[in-house]
Amino acid sequence: MKMRPDTAAIRLQADRSGYGEHAVPIYATSGYVFDTAGDAAAAFSGELDHPLYGRFDNPNTDEFAARIAHLEGTETAIATASGMRAIFTSVLGLLRAGDHVVASYQVFGSTLSMMKEFLPRWGIETTLVDLTDLDAWERACRDTTRMFVLETPSNPGLETVDIAALAGIAHQRGILLNVDNCFATPALQRPAEMGADIVVHSATKFIDGQGRVLGGAVATSAEIMERIMPFYRTTGPTMSAFNAWILSRSLETLTIRMEKHSATAQILAERLQDLAGAGAHSDARSGGIGAVKYPGLETYPQFDLAKRQMRLPGALLTVEVGDAADSAMAFMDRLQIISRSVNLGDTRTIATHPYSTTHSKLPPELKTRLGITPSLVRLSVGLEDPEDLWEDISQALG
Numbered sequence: 001m002k003m004r005p006d007t008a009a010i011r012l013q014a015d016r017s018g019y020g021e022h023a024v025p026i027y028a029t030s031g032y033v034f035d036t037a038g039d040a041a042a043a044f045s046g047e048l049d050h051p052l053y054g055r056f057d058n059p060n061t062d063e064f065a066a067r068i069a070h071l072e073g074t075e076t077a078i079a080t081a082s083g084m085r086a087i088f089t090s091v092l093g094l095l096r097a098g099d100h101v102v103a104s105y106q107v108f109g110s111t112l113s114m115m116k117e118f119l120p121r122w123g124i125e126t127t128l129v130d131l132t133d134l135d136a137w138e139r140a141c142r143d144t145t146r147m148f149v150l151e152t153p154s155n156p157g158l159e160t161v162d163i164a165a166l167a168g169i170a171h172q173r174g175i176l177l178n179v180d181n182c183f184a185t186p187a188l189q190r191p192a193e194m195g196a197d198i199v200v201h202s203a204t205k206f207i208d209g210q211g212r213v214l215g216g217a218v219a220t221s222a223e224i225m226e227r228i229m230p231f232y233r234t235t236g237p238t239m240s241a242f243n244a245w246i247l248s249r250s251l252e253t254l255t256i257r258m259e260k261h262s263a264t265a266q267i268l269a270e271r272l273q274d275l276a277g278a279g280a281h282s283d284a285r286s287g288g289i290g291a292v293k294y295p296g297l298e299t300y301p302q303f304d305l306a307k308r309q310m311r312l313p314g315a316l317l318t319v320e321v322g323d324a325a326d327s328a329m330a331f332m333d334r335l336q337i338i339s340r341s342v343n344l345g346d347t348r349t350i351a352t353h354p355y356s357t358t359h360s361k362l363p364p365e366l367k368t369r370l371g372i373t374p375s376l377v378r379l380s381v382g383l384e385d386p387e388d389l390w391e392d393i394s395q396a397l398g
């Protein structure tokens with residue numbers, strides 16, 4: 001039976017071991033046995049469908065990949081040990097020396113380092129453009145441009161780009177569109193339906209959603225995967241069976257978690273904006289609230305686009321507290337329930353000060369362009385009772 005994504009995320013599973021267990025076991029094995037030497041030969045020549053070796057095949061890892069492909073609406077997917085390995089595999093598996101990449105500078109810090117520090121070692125150059133400036137993407141294209149790389153919404157500026165419009169620009173020139181869908185997850189946004197050729201994930205964030213394991217995925221067409229596969233098999237970015245088992249179970253609750261994350265983030269964003277508007281905490285030095293940014297607020301600069309492109313606005317919001325790093329950090333220190341951390345995508349709400357942590361090493365002018373001010377606090381809204389979160393935020397604002 002053809003299954004809708006939420007059903008497939010639960011019911012599409014690895015073969016069971018034969019004991020009649022309802023849950024899929026963890027296949028902790030590095031190798032596989034063959035009934036005959038001939039079977040081994042046939043498996044290696046591709047005539048027999050049989051797992052070969054743990055770097056290529058594992059029932060748990062394959063289950064996770066199949067579920068991701070179903071959720072993203074792509075023909076196929078592979079699982080990787082981390083989000084960075086997914087991004088690296090999707091780029092290095094497809095590009096070669098002399099190729100050119102255009103990417104938004106609003107990408108994850110390690111993705112930026114990969115493009116600026118490492119890809120040039122292999123002769124691959126990257127031009128960085130503003131995520132939301134479609135003309136800039138077009139202007140940056142060269143005859144050798146092979147791939148666009150981006151995240152939407154971005155971190156921590158929460159900027160959105162029109163995926164379908166960008167796909168149009170890319171495809172006119174035979175360029176592949178590679179979208180990191182980590183923030184929205186396929187529960188809220190499906191880039192492949194809007195024209196993305198490749199969708200990459202850090203499963204470490206909302207897909208696990210419980211802050212336990214690292215993982216990643218690349219979802220794409222069968223044709224593109226055939227080009228990536230030799231690189232994947234040779235370089236070994238494989239996800240472990242244990243992590244795949246955890247993450248496959250996580251996918252079963254992804255949609256309901258993202259719905260709850262979004263609903264609570266909407267409540268908190270609206271209340272923070274009301275407070276900011278009322279000027280109730282307008283004394284900036286003592287920690288008053290400035291701009292609140294959340295794709296679900298009508299004041300969000302790309303509200304219509306976000307609404308069209310995402311089913312719900314997601315778990316991330318940012319708020320300016322006071323007018324300096326001191327006021328933002330003092331607010332964070334007063335939080336009693338919300339965690340001070342640099343991660344995101346957890347059941348536990350997390351407050352982050354990007355200026356002094358995740359984005360501290362960026363040049364000052366880039367921080368300014370990305371909207372990473374000293375007073376900016378990023379909240380990754382969790383699954384706690386919204387009223388407790390609001391009480392915590394209120395008391396910390398003083």
Ligand SMILES: *Cc1c(COP(=O)(O)O)cnc(C)c1O
Pocket residue numbers: 082083084085108110111151155180182183201202203204205214215216
């Ligand atoms: C965390 C993150 C990554 C990297 O993922 P890891 O699992 O830490 O390797 C990539 N992209 C985005 C948007 C992220 O938030």
